[in-house]
Amino acid sequence: MEKIKVIVSTTETQGQRRNDFCSVPEGEPVLFGFVCDSDADNPDSSCGCSRSLSGFNCMKFSTTFKVVAKEMTKKQYIKMYVDAWRKTGFPVMRTTRLDADIMYNTAWRFPIGTVLEYRAGIFSARRWPKS
Secondary structure, three states, rough: OOEEEEEOOOOOOOOOOOOOOOOOOOOEEEEOOOOOHHHEEEEEOOOOOOOOOOEEOOOOOOOEEEEEEEEEEEHHHHHHHHHHHHHHOOOOOOHHHHHHHHHHHHHHOOOOOOEEEEEEEEEEEOOOOOO
């Protein structure tokens, strides 16, 4: 089995921004959620939808994430992502698989251990891993 990079929920760096929140268990993989039309460009809105991602299992949200290594293949990860999306009750579309691919590729852009935030469609590092 190979190891791939996956973005998961973390409480690390929670509180760095005054509007941080984390209701996703530590280490649970995350997926893109829905973003309100009025909040798409405002990550500091009271809703929080344009600065958070949803847990695969709990379907709750977090504003802090971490890149970790998991033993699985890319194909297994994509299937897990799509299966998690099915839990929302919304139809699985071609864009669901594209979103999974975006999340997969984003994880590979950062070193393992990097703590991330997601604001208005952009991932950035909050804390780089110690070398």
